[in-house]
Amino acid sequence: MAVPSTAVASSRKKRGEGHTRREEILQAAKELFLEAGYDATTIRRIADRVGVSAPALYLYFHDKEAMMLALCDQTFGHLVEHVAFIEKTVSDPLDCVRQFGEAYARFGLEHPDEYRLVFMGNNMPESVRKVGHRMATDDPTRPGVGGAIVFSRLVAMLSRLEASGVKLNYPPDTCAELCWMGIHGVVAALIMKPDFPWSNRETLIKGMLDIVVKGLVR
Amino acid sequence: MAVPSTAVASSRKKRGEGHTRREEILQAAKELFLEAGYDATTIRRIADRVGVSAPALYLYFHDKEAMMLALCDQTFGHLVEHVAFIEKTVSDPLDCVRQFGEAYARFGLEHPDEYRLVFMGNNMPESVRKVGHRMATDDPTRPGVGGAIVFSRLVAMLSRLEASGVKLNYPPDTCAELCWMGIHGVVAALIMKPDFPWSNRETLIKGMLDIVVKGLVR
DNA sequence: AAGATAAGTTATCGTTGATAAGTTATCAAT
DNA sequence: ATTGATAACTTATCAACGATAACTTATCTT
Incomplete structure (x- = not known):
């Protein structure tokens, strides 16, 4: 039984506004890296905080x-x-x-x-x-x-x-x-x-x- | 398709000789840690080098x-x-x-x-x-x-x-x-x-x- | 209205550390 | 010589990880 996401799902960005999502991801990643360190911060947790699915992060970053x-x-x-x-x-x-x-x-x-x-x-x-x-x-x-x-x-x-x-x-x-x-x-x-x-x-x-x-x- | 083990299977230790297996594990772990570093050295690789199954390591060490x-x-x-x-x-x-x-x-x-x-x-x-x-x-x-x-x-x-x-x-x-x-x-x-x-x-x-x-x- | 495509999703892969549960060999005591 | 206990394993499996493939949906352009 997976832990349900606590984050509010974020609405899809309009065309051409993908870069704001990129910044959201970066902000969430920063918070989590600082809270828990690099290894303990997983792709899924970042995505969860942003309110988006995990593979979505790969639209903006090649990898972790x-x-x-x-x-x-x-x-x-x-x-x-x-x-x-x-x-x-x-x-x-x-x-x-x-x-x-x-x-x-x-x-x-x-x-x-x-x-x-x-x-x-x-x-x-x-x-x-x-x-x-x-x-x-x-x-x-x-x-x-x-x-x-x-x-x-x-x-x-x-x-x-x-x-x-x-x-x-x-x-x-x-x-x-x-x-x-x-x-x-x-x-x-x-x-x-x-x-x-x-x-x-x-x-x-x-x-x-x-x-x-x-x-x-x- | 898993990579076949290159190690020769090690025979079971006699009673009371478990500590020698412990030393074998430590030696293999040392070699691998030094060859590839901590993270790149997996439980399975250590076990493979020793010639034993992965869970066997947990008989001698609580964790990695x-x-x-x-x-x-x-x-x-x-x-x-x-x-x-x-x-x-x-x-x-x-x-x-x-x-x-x-x-x-x-x-x-x-x-x-x-x-x-x-x-x-x-x-x-x-x-x-x-x-x-x-x-x-x-x-x-x-x-x-x-x-x-x-x-x-x-x-x-x-x-x-x-x-x-x-x-x-x-x-x-x-x-x-x-x-x-x-x-x-x-x-x-x-x-x-x-x-x-x-x-x-x-x-x-x-x-x-x-x-x-x-x-x-x- | 229709095509193009940006912005997502779901399903899945192989690998990881670790555990549960069952198996087999060895020894000590009868 | 058989039995019971247990040390020394194995196989099967788990949840979580990073990452990818393939599919969907919303938005903009024409």
Whole structure:
């Protein structure tokens, strides 16, 4: 005996209005992914929340993975904008890196589920696993470039820092990787083991940034 | 048309010899988990490799997760031993921390699936997600305590470092957390995005350790 | 009114993890 | 040597999953 659908059936869209259904699906998928995670969110549950049959989702997305990719783009767009704002408004390159780190960590902690899905999704399909690191040379219209864009801005910041005369202990790419890995380590730990008796969050974030900055510049 | 089993059927175990079958299952599961990852390894494939029917696995393990937990214990046991060896043989406390970091990173990169399951398992059942941070007060015979033991040794090392007269910028717990987060960041990144054009692995590991050590000691 | 087609539906497939219920081999005690 | 208990299995089956094929229905254009 199947559980009866709790959702009100949604009326059929008029011609040319399919894209609104697409957005409804995306919204429902986002809610469910955030409520229950990727695996626990089934095609059928998404369809049920939208008020439509399961195969209808395949009219708008090639598969489950494509929905996730679209959501990643959406969420990361906000972070990309924020980082761009920092780059424009903060003149001191070192300060810029610090503010990037704080914004990044704050973003991760404020969107733990999206963060997990993009940067910690260990059982996602390959194309989703690769979301965070598609290079700028890839087609920018392809879904999933948000993570790569954010990272590339960090590389740019560190290049600018080096160009401003500050001596780095490693090439800018390596510095960016180490910087990102350090911050990511903090965010990942706090997100994944929220019940562990960690030290104060702010202390850890500021502490890691201090460590990284001190360790990267000569 | 089902794919015919390629495995030779294994003969029934004699009475009291069930534990050997349990070990056979664990061995096959380990091979398959490492070959194809957790999700791609199905109960049926494990059973097929052992030469036994799928439900037979449930005579020895409550579910798929329990097999992975048993393997995690097995694998993390080696790391625990290695860390204990370092503590015994390396006299200089700072050197001890460095060697811990290198051993930890090497372990993670050599056992990416176990590492992911213990420290990055965001979609695992709750009992597996909590594997890494069960405290020493928990029942030590329960599966999955390896991660907590390893972390507690790092705290001990940093306490020893402080006791030896070295001034730390944070309390030993916080230092251990930051140190672990840094190394974990490196390992997690390399494991999760293996196709990204990262800098040299050794450079990143040594670099992160340099950064952390330099940043933690006054 | 009629054809084209966007926007759905129902029925179904193969696969998954897991369980129920029955079977067979082995051992201990009579 | 037979019997009873039980360890060590098997076969049959379940519900849920992602996905597809094939069919229907509503809407727009001409």
